[in-house]
Amino acid sequence: xxxxxxxxxxxxxxDVRDLHVEFDTAExxxxxxxxxxxxxxxxxxxxxxGESGSGKSVTALALMGLLPTPPARVRAxxxxxxxxxxxxxxxxxxxxxxxxxxxxxxxxxxxALNPVMRIGRQISEVIxxxxxxxxxEAERFAIEWLGRVGIAAPSEVARTxxxxxxxGMRQRALIAMALAGEPDVLIADEPTxxxxxxxxxxxxxxxxxxxxxxxxALIWISHDFGVVAGLADRVAxxxxxxxxxxxxxxxxxxxxxxxxxxxxxxxxxSNEIERAHRT
Ligand SMILES: Nc1ncnc2c1ncn2[C@@H]1O[C@H](COP(=O)(O)OP(=O)(O)OP(=O)(O)O)[C@@H](O)[C@H]1O
Ligand SMILES: [Mg+2]
Numbered sequence: 001x002x003x004x005x006x007x008x009x010x011x012x013x014x015d016v017r018d019l020h021v022e023f024d025t026a027e028x029x030x031x032x033x034x035x036x037x038x039x040x041x042x043x044x045x046x047x048x049x050g051e052s053g054s055g056k057s058v059t060a061l062a063l064m065g066l067l068p069t070p071p072a073r074v075r076a077x078x079x080x081x082x083x084x085x086x087x088x089x090x091x092x093x094x095x096x097x098x099x100x101x102x103x104x105x106x107x108x109x110x111x112a113l114n115p116v117m118r119i120g121r122q123i124s125e126v127i128x129x130x131x132x133x134x135x136x137e138a139e140r141f142a143i144e145w146l147g148r149v150g151i152a153a154p155s156e157v158a159r160t161x162x163x164x165x166x167x168g169m170r171q172r173a174l175i176a177m178a179l180a181g182e183p184d185v186l187i188a189d190e191p192t193x194x195x196x197x198x199x200x201x202x203x204x205x206x207x208x209x210x211x212x213x214x215x216x217a218l219i220w221i222s223h224d225f226g227v228v229a230g231l232a233d234r235v236a237x238x239x240x241x242x243x244x245x246x247x248x249x250x251x252x253x254x255x256x257x258x259x260x261x262x263x264x265x266x267x268x269x270s271n272e273i274e275r276a277h278r279t
């Protein structure tokens with residue numbers, strides 16, 4: 001070994017350095033993301049928490065090239081995923097990365113699902129696109145996926161349309177669709193916020209279990225520290241477009257350094273107590 005510097009740590013799966021996003025609006029420039037850096041290792045679950053407007057969604061969308069530019073302006077020192085430099089990819093390459101390496105689940109499943117296509121077919125299309133399954137095989141796998149995300153009677157549900165399902169079922173179907181492409185990382189942006197607490201807890205546990213089984217990394221975005229605490233290995237706390245604190249979840253819970261993190265933890269604790277009293 002010579003005196004040459006070598007990188008001390010193995011490369012992260014996702015490595016983001018100094019991400020900035022601005023929007024040009026009629027009222028002036030909105031600085032939505034202001035120098036965010038984060039890393040996610042293979043198989044790791046990262047929680048991203050922060051109040052409404054702190055830049056969580058814009059960060060996730062910018063990373064994956066999903067923000068229309070203009071009105072957005074995106075720059076970063078580095079955005080790398082699995083060794084690929086996303087800043088240098090053309091739109092076609094970016095679409096390929098999104099289809100093969102990244103799965104997304106957003107808050108509104110109705111917006112993400114095709115209203116006139118049966119649930120099973122939407123999932124089997126992802127499987128066909130991703131691998132070399134025949135259509136009947138893909139349809140069988142789709143039903144398996146619906147079972148794996150905790151849907152009872154999956155063959156029947158596969159034949160339904162999105163509007164025929166409850167909110168929780170739709171969100172599970174959307175998760176099945178995102179996982180069916182076997183991505184390296186799943187990005188979930190407040191997917192359970194609109195659901196009641198019990199369903200939310202079930203879905204959180206299910207996603208965590210499947211990520212572990214598939215050795216898939218997870219980025220779970222939420223304004224609720226309590227949701228993220230039960231799920232993440234590490235948490236990044238965002239405020240006003242910046243990451244103010246990043247630490248393993250236990251550390252943050254036991255000894256938050258930033259006053260803002262302390263507020264979020266206190267709020268999560270009082271919500272827990274309230275929930276315990278209600279049940
Ligand atoms: N298209 C846009 N044009 C102008 N400003 C925008 C646009 N999209 C987002 N913003 C602004 O960027 C900031 C960050 O928004 P973002 O949606 O990332 O917040 P968030 O943390 O996801 O909040 P929430 O918890 O409510 O989802 C906000 O001030 C928002 O108003
Ligand atoms: Mg958001």
